[in-house]
Amino acid sequence: MAKTIDSSLMLSNYQSHPRKTGSDILGKDDFLKILMTQLQNQDPLNPMQDKDFIAQMATFSSLEQMTNMNSTMNQLLAFQEQSQLMSYNQFLGKNITWHKLTETSDSNQTPSIEEGTGRVVSIQYKNNTAIFILEDGKKLEPSNISQVNE
Numbered sequence: 001m002a003k004t005i006d007s008s009l010m011l012s013n014y015q016s017h018p019r020k021t022g023s024d025i026l027g028k029d030d031f032l033k034i035l036m037t038q039l040q041n042q043d044p045l046n047p048m049q050d051k052d053f054i055a056q057m058a059t060f061s062s063l064e065q066m067t068n069m070n071s072t073m074n075q076l077l078a079f080q081e082q083s084q085l086m087s088y089n090q091f092l093g094k095n096i097t098w099h100k101l102t103e104t105s106d107s108n109q110t111p112s113i114e115e116g117t118g119r120v121v122s123i124q125y126k127n128n129t130a131i132f133i134l135e136d137g138k139k140l141e142p143s144n145i146s147q148v149n150e
Helices: 011-016 028-040 050-091
Strands: 095-102 112-126 129-134 145-149
Touching: 028 050, 050 112, 050 129, 095 129
Parallel strands: none
Antiparallel strands: 095 112, 095 145, 112 129
């Protein structure tokens, strides 16, 4: 009697199906599904030991706490970025003294420090950082400002 393999179970067919999950990262729901499947399919003569169950529940608790902490950290970072960007608005219309390190194309020469003053007329936000634009068109980063003049 010849046995045949169902073609839907072949690896090439299996890989062509799109994944049903939204990402490659296992979350809380995935962990619970795995745990429930494990409990449903355990050997009745050799059930899961209490210590194994407690270890898995501790892992689940840790996963949940890390997920919550990650969410809280993302909120904190977003709030900090907004706060920092809002505080840069104080520089509009102010005269500043600035310094900027100018690299030379020759590696043997020491970099020069360019200094100047100017009035901030605009602040541009690009890639989560502020760029100060002076009246003369000079663009500076916040780290280039050494003094704010009245």
